[in-house]
Amino acid sequence: MNKETIKEQRVEAHGVDTANMHLAASPADDFYDYAAGGWIDRHPLTGEYARYGLFDDLREKNRLQLRELVDSLALHPDAGKPGTVAQKINDLYRMGLDVERRNAEGMAPMQGQLSRIANAPADELIELIAWAHDGLTASFFSSGVGADPKDSTINILHVGEGGLGLGDRDYYLVESDEHARILSAYRNYITEVMGIAGYSASEADRVRDNVMMIETELAGFKKTREERRNPLLAHNPRTLAELEAEMPGIAWRRYFKALGLPEVESLNVGSLNYLRKLSDYWPSLSEQAVKDYISFQAIDAATGLLGDDLYEASFRMYDVTMSGIEEREPLWKRAMAIPGSMLGQALGQLYVEKYFPPQAKERMLVLVENLREALGKRISALAWMSGPTKAKALEKLARMTVKIGYPDKWKDYSDIHIDPHKSYLENVCEASRWYVRDNYNKLGKPVDRDEWLMHPQTVNAYYRPNTNDICFPAGILQPPYFDLDADDALNYGAIGVVIGHEMTHGFDDQGRRYDLTGNLNEWWTEEDAEAFNRLADRLAEQFDAIEVAPGTHANGRFTLGENIADQGGLNVALTAYLDSASQGLAEDIGGFSPVQRFFIAYAQLWAESIRPEEVLVRVKSDPHSLGRQRVNATLRNITAFSEAFSLPDSSPCSLPESERITIW
Secondary structure (H helix, E strand, O other): OOHHHHHHHOOOOEOOOHHHOOOOOOOOOOHHHHHHHHHHHHOOOOOOOOEEEHHHHHHHHHHHHHHHHHHHHOOOHHHHOOOOHHHHHHHHHHHHHOHHHHHHHOOHHHHHHHHHHHOOOHHHHHHHHHHHHOOOOOOOEEEEEEEEOOEEEEEEEEEEEOOOOOOOOHHHHOOOHHHHHHHHHHHHHHHHHHHHOOOOHHHHHHHHHHHHHHHHHHHHHOOOOOHHHOHHHHOOEEEHHHHHHHOOOOOHHHHHHHOOOOOOOEEEEOOHHHHHHHHHHHHHOOHHHHHHHHHHHHHHHOOOOOOHHHHHHHHHHHHHHHHOOOOOOOHHHHHHHHHHHHOHHHHHHHHHHHHOOHHHHHHHHHHHHHHHHHHHHHHHHOOOOOHHHHHHHHHHHHHOEEEEEOOOOOOOOOOOOOOOOOOHHHHHHHHHHHHHHHHHOOOOOEOOOOOOOOOOOOOOOEEEOOOOEEEEEHHHOOOOOOOOOEOHHHHHHHHHHHHHHHHHHOOOOOHHHEOOOOOEOOOOOHHHHHHHHHHHHHHHHHHHOOEEEOOEEOOOOOOHHHHHHHHHHHHHHHHHHHHHOOOOOOOOEOOEOHHHHHHHHHHHHOOEEEOHHHHHHHHHHOOOOOHHHHHHHHHOOOHHHHHHOOOOOOOOOOOOHHHOOOOO
16 A cells, blocks of 8 residues: 555544643643643543553553453353363453452462472572572573574573562662662561461561562672663673583582573573672572572462462552552453463454454554655764764664564464463463473574564564564554554654654664674774764763652663664654655644644653652663653754744753754
8 A cells, every 4th residue: 555545545634632732831841741731631540550641541442452352252162162262361361350269279379389499408409499480480590592692593591680579679779768668668578478378477587587688689789770771791602611610609500401401501691790699699598598588489479369368468569669559450450461461462363353454554564664764864864973884774774674563473372271170370380381481492493583572462562683673563553653544743753753763772772782683793883883872971961860759860871772762763753754745744733733743742642640659660660761751851852843833942841952962
């Protein structure tokens, strides 16, 4: 379908919905409020949310659609046939709804795991770790199979950091009143869940002390948020002999054998400092401390799969205390999350058949190619990049592959068995083990470049650097992100910017280090890399200066990749829009010019209400800036934005031209 045909079909295209705006606000002072304040007013936070934005609104719509699909499976003729997709989805969902059964079972489904941990021989703790890594928890460290950073055609083994109960290392290492409040609640939570699990008061206290001791120590080993953004720090190839010599405190050969990987000869170490320090620390731990830590992690991971008492304790800790949420999600949403994750493509296939029209994919293909052409045009015109690097950047862009809507080949779940006679926990753990095995089975095999990392019903998109591809699932390709009945300016300002954002990730502070085939490779000249870093440093400093809460600033280095992609997405999408309208821009609609409608559509994407507690969580954990900053702080660097709304350079939403930063 060509552009002319599409335009003929959409002559009655609608413009901006001013109900989503605060027209009385000043676009110069707070464009976010001006463009999206009406939507925020009409979507106040309800008790079950820490944050609610346009993304979440679309996800809620998808959840209702998926619920309708799953509810209808109960009447499907295959629902009673063991081994069918309908049976697996239906039974897993029904088990999630059956709180009465889970309350009656109590901790019984967990006893097998807890007994396995308690009875592990003292000289087989590394085998116990391997058992936990088989779909249960990432205790102490992690392992998995993925592309070789230097040869993206082949899958290799990677080992790296383990997780922390509170997620971010700063909770354990940086003193503040907020961290002290959360750590105190976490200590109480550990003793509470261990008590529910049947531990005596003194045993629960011992577990709490061992968990806090271990996690505080591990937090000091972990990379900072900024270090995690550097892919060079995550590439440390080692032979097994080198690994054993460098980190002798961990019995690596026994670990890999227990995982079912006895032939490992080489691998990549994703966090060298962490594993070196863990190797020194591990031998000092007592048998009891190791078992207590794994026991708590196993229970903590299972709180949503057992009785209500465990779920309530977890909800109070992670949702109420950390994020300020006031009400738990409805049961059906929690129940839907499990089949939606573990059988996601099977559910996605049903979703696509009902909710994703073929013309949406056709329209997206046109938009993507327009955006690719626009990014190429912008690369060619860059003043700070030399000709040789431009040529390689254009090659990489040309090789970037695109996935739209749904995969050409659906994932086969025939080896996942859901047995309603077993407990909810047992079924979920068995499915988790299947995923671990599925991953390990890729070792030594070619990377599947057609594999999807998101399910079709997901409201999101991604760029994957080691395969150099961008993906736009069907879930995000619906209004207001993508609207077949909308004015072109709105679609370019919404899904067009999302497309440009993902394309730009191929050239952000992380993605730029990968070449056109997805290999970690320095393809830039030294001078061009330095020029990029100077611009990136200035952009990071702009965001560092933003106070997002009293005494708390944004982290411009941690969010740098997303901020570069936001800015690049805007520039590329606007270029594509203006080029697509080369015969003349459409007329004003509702009093807004085409370019104004473009920027209003972008700003409305990031409309959100958010709790103060959640702001502090996201500054530590989310590489994206908050919605207000994604709009106001990003747009002030865009000259076309200031011109479209006649903003003076001195206004909060604009910058003097000499201070504006343009990278892509």
